[in-house]
Amino acid sequence: MSYKEALVGRRGFLRDAGLFSLLAQVSWPRFLKAAPGRNGSAGGVYARLGVRPLINAAGTYTTLSACVMPREVRKAMEEAGESHVSIPELQAAVGKRIAELLGVEAALVTAGSAAALTLGTAACVAGKDTEKIRRLPDLEGMKTEVIIQKSHRFAYDHAVRAVGVKLVEVESRAEMEKSISGRTALMLFLNSADPKGQVKRAEFVEVARKTGVPCMIDAAADTPPASHLSEYNKMGFDLVCFSGGKGLQGPQCSGLLLGRKDLIEAAFLNGSPHSDSVGRAAKVGKEEIVGLLVALELYLKRDHKAQWKDWEQQVESILGAVKSVAAVKKAEMFVPEIANETPHARIVWDPQILPLKRKDVARRLQEGEPRIEVRPSAEDEPVVEVAVWMLQPKEYRIVARRLREVLLSPTV
Numbered sequence: 546m547s548y549k550e551a552l553v554g555r556r557g558f559l560r561d562a563g564l565f566s567l568l569a570q571v572s573w574p575r576f577l578k579a580a581p582g583r584n585g586s587a588g589g590v591y592a593r594l595g596v597r598p599l600i601n602a603a604g605t606y607t608t609l610s611a612c613v614m615p616r617e618v619r620k621a622m623e624e625a626g627e628s629h630v631s632i633p634e635l636q637a638a639v640g641k642r643i644a645e646l647l648g649v650e651a652a653l654v655t656a657g658s659a660a661a662l663t664l665g666t667a668a669c670v671a672g673k674d675t676e677k678i679r680r681l682p683d684l685e686g687m688k689t690e691v692i693i694q695k696s697h698r699f700a701y702d703h704a705v706r707a708v709g710v711k712l713v714e715v716e717s718r719a720e721m722e723k724s725i726s727g728r729t730a731l732m733l734f735l736n737s738a739d740p741k742g743q744v745k746r747a748e749f750v751e752v753a754r755k756t757g758v759p760c761m762i763d764a765a766a767d768t769p770p771a772s773h774l775s776e777y778n779k780m781g782f783d784l785v786c787f788s789g790g791k792g793l794q795g796p797q798c799s800g801l802l803l804g805r806k807d808l809i810e811a812a813f814l815n816g817s818p819h820s821d822s823v824g825r826a827a828k829v830g831k832e833e834i835v836g837l838l839v840a841l842e843l844y845l846k847r848d849h850k851a852q853w854k855d856w857e858q859q860v861e862s863i864l865g866a867v868k869s870v871a872a873v874k875k876a877e878m879f880v881p882e883i884a885n886e887t888p889h890a891r892i893v894w895d896p897q898i899l900p901l902k903r904k905d906v907a908r909r910l911q912e913g914e915p916r917i918e919v920r921p922s923a924e925d926e927p928v929v930e931v932a933v934w935m936l937q938p939k940e941y942r943i944v945a946r947r948l949r950e951v952l953l954s955p956t957v
């Protein structure tokens with residue numbers, strides 16, 4: 546072999562090697578093999594830790610890290626992290642901007658909807674009184690009760706009880722009115738429980754208005770639709786709580802408290818950066834404050850109709866992949882009421898043909914490659930539910946293929 550031949554051969558080899566490594570960088574081989582890696586170095590970080598990333602076909606569950614932020618949000622957070630800033634100044638500026646965007650009186654970025662519940666409650670109990678703020682959760686000399694409908698009790702009311710208050714459970718409007726006294730600090734409403742309670746939103750606000758007691762609503766997971774972001778303030782709720790890391794796709798540890806100016810100012814004083822406050826543990830940093838604002842701006846600009854259509858198409862595609870499976874009895878689209886209000890897929894199979902329960906199918910999807918998480922539902926039923934709104938581009942195809950494989954073979 547001449548020098549020239551060797552060189553050409555070598556060049557050819559290098560060219561092939563170059564092409565090979567180029568191909569390896571193209572997203573599809575990684576995309577087919579595993580979920581990680583699509584987001585730049587994310588796969589690398591998790592791989593080094595031995596933590597397996599997952600395809601989120603469940604929804605905005607905190608346990609599953611809720612959402613993936615759009616690139617613009619991640620970039621804004623990185624930029625926010627490049628210099629120091631005064632947190633009170635940043636909170637005031639961002640709060641003002643958010644209030645303008647949503648057409649509400651005032652706004653505060655919190656560490657989540659749970660943090661918003663704590664800060665909102667503290668605001669109603671201690672107000673702006675430094676002495677009282679320092680004393681919480683010791684309520685001496687302060688109002689001690691929060692009224693809630695029995696059917697509205699939920700896990701996150703712990704964030705309200707953390708302030709030291711006692712929840713007073715009521716059922717009817719008459720009972721509600723009778724329970725309001727000089728000890729009542731607040732009336733609390735869980736938005737997603739509206740169909741279950743006797744007193745609906747508008748009537749609840751009416752009772753609060755009549756008695757002069759502030760009322761707060763937790764609508765953490767209740768965007769979309771975008772209209773919810775200002776609807777409850779307009780309806781008359783004094784304080785409204787949202788998660789930043791759910792439908793808004795902002796930082797996972799961010800949230801919004803929206804409402805009356807005096808209460809929002811008091812809420813800020815009852816939390817970080819104020820060291821001696823009940824809400825100090827729910828700290829929010831400059832990156833989250835900026836990240837949530839940018840996420841909200843993006844969210845409000847989004848073409849929600851087009852996005853809905855895209856979600857529907859993804860659901861249809863998943864349903865189409867499993868419809869022809871013999872064991873599948875029903876494959877349908879559904880939209881949950883109020884919270885997580887987006888198109889989902891529900892697949893029901895005949896346990897006589899496919900002797901599996903939901904938990905078996907969920908485990909097989911979890912254990913497969915890539916790991917897929919589906920929506921939590923009744924563990925022993927022959928039904929699986931899939932959310933598409935937190936899927937990354939094209940992941941619905943993997944979900945469709947894996948679901949089909951699992952439903953086709955009880956031994957997969």
Ligand SMILES: *Cc1c(COP(=O)(O)O)cnc(C)c1O
Nearest residue numbers: 657658659660701765766788800
């Ligand atoms: C998720 C959720 C919360 C908690 O929200 P974070 O933003 O994670 O603090 C509170 N209330 C309800 C109804 C929720 O769905």
